[in-house]
Amino acid sequence: MTDSILFSPVPVGRAGEEVALQLEAAILSEKIMPGESLPSERELQVQFGTGRGVIREAIRALKQKGLIEIRKGAKGGAYVKKIEVANVSESLGLFLKQNRIDTNELAEFRESIDRTITMLAITRGTVEQKLELVEASARLKTFLAEEEPDLNRLGELDRELNIMLARMTANPIFEWIMCAMQLGFSSHDYALYEDAEFRRNTIVNWCTTAGHIAAGDLLQALSSIGAHYILLRQCVAKRQTAAVKDQAV
Amino acid sequence: MTDSILFSPVPVGRAGEEVALQLEAAILSEKIMPGESLPSERELQVQFGTGRGVIREAIRALKQKGLIEIRKGAKGGAYVKKIEVANVSESLGLFLKQNRIDTNELAEFRESIDRTITMLAITRGTVEQKLELVEASARLKTFLAEEEPDLNRLGELDRELNIMLARMTANPIFEWIMCAMQLGFSSHDYALYEDAEFRRNTIVNWCTTAGHIAAGDLLQALSSIGAHYILLRQCVAKRQTAAVKDQAV
DNA sequence: TCTGTAGATTGGTCGTACCAATACATGGTT
DNA sequence: AACCATGTATTGGTACGACCAATCTACAGA
Numbered sequence: 366m367t368d369s370i371l372f373s374p375v376p377v378g379r380a381g382e383e384v385a386l387q388l389e390a391a392i393l394s395e396k397i398m399p400g401e402s403l404p405s406e407r408e409l410q411v412q413f414g415t416g417r418g419v420i421r422e423a424i425r426a427l428k429q430k431g432l433i434e435i436r437k438g439a440k441g442g443a444y445v446k447k448i449e450v451a452n453v454s455e456s457l458g459l460f461l462k463q464n465r466i467d468t469n470e471l472a473e474f475r476e477s478i479d480r481t482i483t484m485l486a487i488t489r490g491t492v493e494q495k496l497e498l499v500e501a502s503a504r505l506k507t508f509l510a511e512e513e514p515d516l517n518r519l520g521e522l523d524r525e526l527n528i529m530l531a532r533m534t535a536n537p538i539f540e541w542i543m544c545a546m547q548l549g550f551s552s553h554d555y556a557l558y559e560d561a562e563f564r565r566n567t568i569v570n571w572c573t574t575a576g577h578i579a580a581g582d583l584l585q586a587l588s589s590i591g592a593h594y595i596l597l598r599q600c601v602a603k604r605q606t607a608a609v610k611d612q613a614v
Numbered sequence: 615m616t617d618s619i620l621f622s623p624v625p626v627g628r629a630g631e632e633v634a635l636q637l638e639a640a641i642l643s644e645k646i647m648p649g650e651s652l653p654s655e656r657e658l659q660v661q662f663g664t665g666r667g668v669i670r671e672a673i674r675a676l677k678q679k680g681l682i683e684i685r686k687g688a689k690g691g692a693y694v695k696k697i698e699v700a701n702v703s704e705s706l707g708l709f710l711k712q713n714r715i716d717t718n719e720l721a722e723f724r725e726s727i728d729r730t731i732t733m734l735a736i737t738r739g740t741v742e743q744k745l746e747l748v749e750a751s752a753r754l755k756t757f758l759a760e761e762e763p764d765l766n767r768l769g770e771l772d773r774e775l776n777i778m779l780a781r782m783t784a785n786p787i788f789e790w791i792m793c794a795m796q797l798g799f800s801s802h803d804y805a806l807y808e809d810a811e812f813r814r815n816t817i818v819n820w821c822t823t824a825g826h827i828a829a830g831d832l833l834q835a836l837s838s839i840g841a842h843y844i845l846l847r848q849c850v851a852k853r854q855t856a857a858v859k860d861q862a863v
Numbered sequence: 864t865c866t867g868t869a870g871a872t873t874g875g876t877c878g879t880a881c882c883a884a885t886a887c888a889t890g891g892t893t
Numbered sequence: 894a895a896c897c898a899t900g901t902a903t904t905g906g907t908a909c910g911a912c913c914a915a916t917c918t919a920c921a922g923a
Contacts, residue, residue, distance in 0.1 A: 379875085380875080380876070381674070381875080381876090393708075393711060393712070405903080405904055405905085406904075406905070407903095407904075407905095415876080415877085416875095416876055416877040416878070417877085417878080418667055418670070418875085418876065418877075418878095419875085419876065419877085421667070421671060421905090421906090422670060422671055422674045422875095424905095425630070425671045425674050425675055425678075426674055426675070426677075426678045428675075429674075429675045429678040429679060430678060430705070430708060431705075431708070431709075432708070435905070436884095436885085436904090436905080437883075437884045437885065437904065437905045437906080438883085438884045438885025438886065438903075438904060438905075439884085439885050439886040439887070439901095439902065439903040439904060440885075440886055440887090440903075440904085441884080441885065441886090441903080441904050441905060442903095442904065442905080443905095447712060447713070448708055448709045448712050448713075450709070452705055452708075452709065453702070453705045453706045453708075453709045456679070456680075456701055456702045456705035456706075457702050457705075457706075459642075459679060459680070459681070459697055459701075459702075460697045460699070460701065460702045460790075462642065463642075463696055463697045464696070464697070464786070466786070466787065470785045470786065470787055471787065473734075473785055473787075474785065474787040474788065474791075477726075477727075477730040478726075481726040485722075536719045536722055536723065537713070537715070537719065538715065538719055538720065538722075538723040539723065541709070542723075542791075545706075628906085629906080629907070630906080630907090654872080654873055654874085655873075655874070656872095656873075656874095664907080664908085665906095665907055665908040665909070666908085666909085667906085667907065667908075667909095668906085668907065668908085670874090670875085671906095673874095684874070685873090685874080685915095685916085686873065686874045686875080686914075686915045686916065687872075687873060687874075687914085687915045687916025687917060688871065688872040688873060688915085688916050688917040688918070689872075689873085689916075689917055689918090690872080690873050690874060690915080690916065690917090691872095691873070691874080692874095864923100865922105865923085866921100866922085866923080867920105867921090867922085867923095868919105868920090868921085868922095869918105869919090869920085869921095870917105870918085870919085870920095871916100871917085871918080871919100872915105872916085872917080872918095873914100873915085873916080873917100874913105874914085874915080874916100875912105875913080875914075875915095876911100876912085876913075876914100877910105877911085877912080877913100878909105878910090878911090879908100879909090879910095880907100880908085880909090881906105881907085881908080881909105882905105882906080882907075882908095883904100883905085883906075883907100884903105884904085884905080884906095885902105885903085885904085885905100886901100886902090886903080886904105887900105887901085887902085887903100888899105888900090888901085888902095889898100889899085889900080889901095890897105890898090890899085890900095891896105891897090891898080891899095892895105892896080892897075892898090893894105893895085893896075893897090
């Protein structure tokens with residue numbers, strides 16, 4: 366980082382915003398590559414011709430965006446890092462939480478994605494991946510016997526299955542989208558699994574789905590996917606009527 | 615906001631993080647509803663038993679997340695607001711931008727989404743929306759005659775069309791996914807539009823697509839969508855070979 | 864009644880000082 | 894010569910105090 370005139374001084378008013386924008390631009394345009402670090406706060410302070418507080422707030426914003434990682438001590442500073450899925454997931458999660466997305470709308474979206482993923486997974490998934498999918502779904506069956514299973518653990522496995530399937534598309538975008546959705550909406554899924562019947566049917570359905578995918582049977586796999594979302598919608602409807610009844614009492 | 619013991623003082627170390635977490639928790643748990651405002655910085659400073667800089671940085675982080683909006687002056691402060699799509703779109707856009715998605719992978723994803731959106735749009739879009747879609751696509755035609763059209767403007771219209779279509783699904787998730795993709799990849803699209811032939815074919819294809827959607831002709835609409843992505847892939851391939859040739863020279 | 868001005872409130876900025884963590888060099892010990 | 898300990902410089906984290914700028918409110922005057 367030997368930049369003499371990389372950043373231009375900022376006048377007044379929304380200085381913090383300006384600084385953040387300039388730093389972000391420098392990062393995104395790869396003037397500063399991942400792994401490198403921005404100048405120290407005290408140096409930026411003079412480069413921008415502003416107070417240190419302004420710099421700190423800008424840095425904070427970038428950190429929040431997931432663009433940088435901050436280390437203390439000598440050779441510390443703001444290191445540019447690659448954005449992780451977790452960032453977009455958190456953002457998505459907050460959005461979904463505040464906007465109380467209707468479960469049916471979410472199901473609709475997931476179903477459409479799942480169908481595409483299934484098609485691609487059958488076409489492109491390797492034999493090893495398909496085998497792993499079957500094994501992972503088989504592990505779900507251990508939850509069938511238990512009276513009061515660990516729902517967190519179950520949700521975890523379910524999430525892994527979804528992501529595993531998405532990875533088989535050999536297109537990272539599907540994997541990211543799936544990760545984001547899973548992370549952003551895990552709480553909902555857990556709640557559904559409280560229903561023993563839904564739990565049982567879904568687990569069984571996962572296994573048949575995995576089998577069809579491994580066998581390369583596209584049509585039957587899609588049918589299974591459809592069946593999953595029928596189950597899901599039924600369960601949601603059941604819970605909603607139950608909730609209404611609770612409210613009435 | 616008459617909270618005497620809402621927030622607890624923080625000791626030392628990562629005070630800023632702690633403050634941000636507590637404030638965020640208060641917002642998400644709806645102790646402070648959208649429209650209300652947090653206490654002033656100076657008051658928070660007292661409640662948390664910390665310096666004002668810490669408060670400001672925490673506030674900044676929340677603002678970045680899109681949880682609050684800041685107003686100056688008397689009766690100013692940090693007002694809780696509903697998170698907008700733009701926030702999650704920006705987050706996803708940054709992520710996509712940094713991960714240099716392969717254009718073909720992106721096209722694959724977009725095509726799958728577009729097909730679903732088209733189906734839903736035909737089923738659920740109102741007559742007015744369909745009419746608007748046709749009109750908007752017709753406006754694209756003005757770019758056909760021009761020798762050196764304003765590519766930014768063209769990209770803008772294209773983006774609007776895509777989002778308009780997504781909105782017709784009556785499912786907000788499709789809308790914000792589309793927004794995010796548009797934001798994250800506008801630069802890509804613009805570059806493609808530099809090719810006059812691609813520009814012409816795409817514009818014409820948009821119009822026929824809109825027509826089929828308005829007419830409720832699902833199969834033909836899907837064919838048009840497919841045609842769009844054939845054009846896109848051809849153009850990408852052409853540019854790539856051209857780039858290779860440039861490199862050789 | 865209307866208007867404009869003064870004051871109060873609140874975010875935005877600056878500057879300094881100090882603390883805490885970390886990396887690195889220096890020097891002493893084995 | 895190799896190794897360990899201690900000191901020192903660098904850098905983020907916090908605090909305090911002051912002032913500016915924008916905004917709202919209320920009061921006084923026309």
